[in-house]
Amino acid sequence: MAEVKKLKRPELNTGEKLYLIALAKGAMVTLKHAVKSVTGKSRGATGLNSSGLGITMQFPEQRWDDFLPEYYRGAPALVTDEQDRERCVSCQLCEFICPPKAIKIIPAEIPADDEWAKVEKRPKEFDIDMTRCIYCGMCEEVCPEQAIYLRKEYLITGTSREDMVHNKAKLYEIGGKRVGLVNKWNELK
Template structure:
């Protein structure tokens, strides 16, 4: 079998030093920069947001899913019945619930359970919203919060007290406190 020798084309000096390619790239970059500068000076919206000074709060869409929190009803009673559906459905397993029983002398003993411990690891949470969708008592909601910080991993695990503190109250029918059930 014969060997075929392919002759490479001779490159000009600017092609060998990639000057023409560099010039094409600079042309595209400068074109985008000038276009952006014209938009900014022409009164259109800014491209960059100065994060610590400016926040996205006013620009968040209605469907934005932020960090989960527990809510109470209008009488400051906890809505969670420790059914553990949110714990079972959570894809990254960020939720941990330890249920406890309600004493029989309590007027709401018919509910049977409440959470003794309810922890959400915000480092593991992916803000998917499945916990909110599966909750039968509407006890967990995703709030419009995107700046969750902590100095250690322990600070990023929100316990029941912290979750109720940041969740607030939610008004509406709760099956747990329904007299007819």
């Protein structure tokens, strides 16, 4: 059996019990940052395009758009091909893999008289609840047709919960066109 050791806490002196030294150190750090901010010498003031008083950006006049990293994941959106055809085939993989269950797809058949009737389905309804979306990017990774992308959008607002549910029309409006091969429309498929 292992030996049990009892440890005794060190005794604090009066200054340590009142946290006076810690409070003084914190006040000095705050004062140092305040002085640098007022003199315009704060870290990041010029690089982040701030107002000059600290590194706080003056939103909405100043935006983070130029400073977003390449790996930034923003709002998901649907895209069309060059001829404004839907890329989505309603495979529902994005709906199944979505951790918070923010995506809801209702598939529809493509009519037999359509030029692209060889493609089985298209989305009748495609909704993404932006209040539930966690911007994980799994929907983008799993899409076989590259129909859904995470954009660099970070300004997603609404006045009600209904405004935050993006329907198919809104998702296509946000996404726009995407150039490149689409397996769905490939003649050899």
